[in-house]
Amino acid sequence: MKTHEQWTSKLGFILAAAGSAIGLGAIWKFPYMAGTNGGAIFFLFFILLTIFVGAPILIAEFLIGRNSQKDAIRAYQKLAPGTKWHYIGGAGVIFSFILLSFYSVVGGWILSYLGRSITGSLSNANYGELFNEIIANPIEVVVCQFIFMIMTIMVVKGGVQKGIERASKYMMPALFLLFIILAIRSLTLEGAGAGIEFLLKPDFSALTAETILLALGQAFFTLSVGISVMVTYASYLSKSENIVKSAFSVAGLNILICFLAGIVIFPAVFALGFEPGQGPGLVFVVLPAVFNEMAFGSVFLFIFLVLLLFATLTSAFSILEIVVAVLVKDEKEKRGKLAWISGLLIFLVGVPSALSFGVFSEVQLFGKSIFDAADFLVSNIGLPLGALFISLFVGYRLPRNLVKEELSMGTNGLGIFYDIWYFSIRFVVPIAIAVVFLQSIGLL
Numbered sequence: 035m036k037t038h039e040q041w042t043s044k045l046g047f048i049l050a051a052a053g054s055a056i057g058l059g060a061i062w063k064f065p066y067m068a069g070t071n072g073g074a075i076f077f078l079f080f081i082l083l084t085i086f087v088g089a090p091i092l093i094a095e096f097l098i099g100r101n102s103q104k105d106a107i108r109a110y111q112k113l114a115p116g117t118k119w120h121y122i123g124g125a126g127v128i129f130s131f132i133l134l135s136f137y138s139v140v141g142g143w144i145l146s147y148l149g150r151s152i153t154g155s156l157s158n159a160n161y162g163e164l165f166n167e168i169i170a171n172p173i174e175v176v177v178c179q180f181i182f183m184i185m186t187i188m189v190v191k192g193g194v195q196k197g198i199e200r201a202s203k204y205m206m207p208a209l210f211l212l213f214i215i216l217a218i219r220s221l222t223l224e225g226a227g228a229g230i231e232f233l234l235k236p237d238f239s240a241l242t243a244e245t246i247l248l249a250l251g252q253a254f255f256t257l258s259v260g261i262s263v264m265v266t267y268a269s270y271l272s273k274s275e276n277i278v279k280s281a282f283s284v285a286g287l288n289i290l291i292c293f294l295a296g297i298v299i300f301p302a303v304f305a306l307g308f309e310p311g312q313g314p315g316l317v318f319v320v321l322p323a324v325f326n327e328m329a330f331g332s333v334f335l336f337i338f339l340v341l342l343l344f345a346t347l348t349s350a351f352s353i354l355e356i357v358v359a360v361l362v363k364d365e366k367e368k369r370g371k372l373a374w375i376s377g378l379l380i381f382l383v384g385v386p387s388a389l390s391f392g393v394f395s396e397v398q399l400f401g402k403s404i405f406d407a408a409d410f411l412v413s414n415i416g417l418p419l420g421a422l423f424i425s426l427f428v429g430y431r432l433p434r435n436l437v438k439e440e441l442s443m444g445t446n447g448l449g450i451f452y453d454i455w456y457f458s459i460r461f462v463v464p465i466a467i468a469v470v471f472l473q474s475i476g477l478l
């Protein structure tokens with residue numbers, strides 16, 4: 035009898051991995067990070083770092099997961115018994131916990147918007163004011179965050195095959211299609227050109243070490259790498275799949291969605307007179323305004339919010355899954371209970387983040403709001419450091435023949451590509467992460 039579940043098809047794995055990757059990172063976070071960090075220069079570094087640092091790490095996580103067929107902690111224990119390497123997975127679980135605690139807050143905002151789009155109160159509103167009003171309302175944000183977590187728990191408790199995979203198949207292509215329609219609308223607004231320039235014409239004089247660190251954090255965030263979430267997903271992957279191809283498909287799709295999000299948001303920002311550097315509200319303020327300019331805008335807005343909710347949920351599933359997989363071990367009968375317990379705990383930990391735009395807006399951690407501090411801790415410390423140790427683990431700890439054999443499965447041989455990747459994972463990736471990280475905290 036099989037003790038470890040598997041994805042039912044090749045497409046199933048790619049969709050689930052892409053579902054984890056594509057979410058708020060590309061659609062909500064990317065536009066506002068680009069908006070506050072110089073636009074095109076941020077985008078350029080984001081692309082370079084996704085291809086040359088993020089994708090090699092994604093391959094490494096897939097390799098660890100598929101080879102071991104274990105969860106985030108036991109994978110490292112199995113591959114390096116009696117060592118401390120499994121702390122990488124332990125740290126990953128803790129960071130996942132914090133990540134989902136604030137990710138679910140934004141998931142809740144989407145639910146608020148969705149509710150309003152049904153009642154019709156989203157057409158012709160002052161979107162800036164509306165957004166500030168929603169995120170400052172303590173009851174609304176906490177209730178919506180709670181509902182979002184319940185939805186996440188309900189799917190994750192059913193297991194990866196039934197829940198995650200089936201749900202991803204239709205929604206992802208639909209999201210893509212709607213983005214294309216939106217991009218056309220946004221690009222044909224009068225004055226859209228300034229937005230395209232903002233997104234695509236880099237101004238190198240705006241480049242700082244912090245921009246590069248934030249772009250690196252963004253690349254890891256959108257790819258879901260650094261905290262062993264992808265180790266967990268790949269543990270359900272069969273030996274006949276090509277890991278390298280899967281990783282590049284996920285990375286490519288991700289860049290594409292970020293690009294589409296940017297091409298929808300920025301032309302509209304400039305055409306409709308919004309401020310690109312306004313922060314986390316950007317998408318929530320600009321998108322409803324774009325829909326307002328469209329025929330049947332409120333219907334499209336509703337569909338868009340459903341799809342955005344979906345993209346957010348498929349990422350949330352993966353984050354809760356790593357925690358649950360570690361707790362469940364092989365005792366499958368406990369899965370439901372453990373999903374509830376961990377999901378509800380994550381919700382509780384996230385409540386202060388949810389309130390940090392209203393009741394707790396005065397509370398500061400390291401000079402940031404609670405929400406921003408949690409995000410910074412995960413995106414710009416947890417993910418890069420996790421990725422650094424994963425590259426060292428694969429590059430120096432795992433036997434060379436194991437690495438090569440695992441990566442070559444499901445391929446006709448990788449040729450020179452393998453050597454380039456192996457060199458990157460041993461030298462380029464760790465050095466790049468270390469330099470960017472030390473620079474940004476002022477130690478270099």
Ligand code: PFF
Pocket residue numbers: 054055056057058059060133254255256257258259261262263264349350352353
């Ligand atoms: N990649 C997700 C997004 O871009 O929304 C967020 C995420 C999921 C980050 C899982 C990290 C992770 F392990």
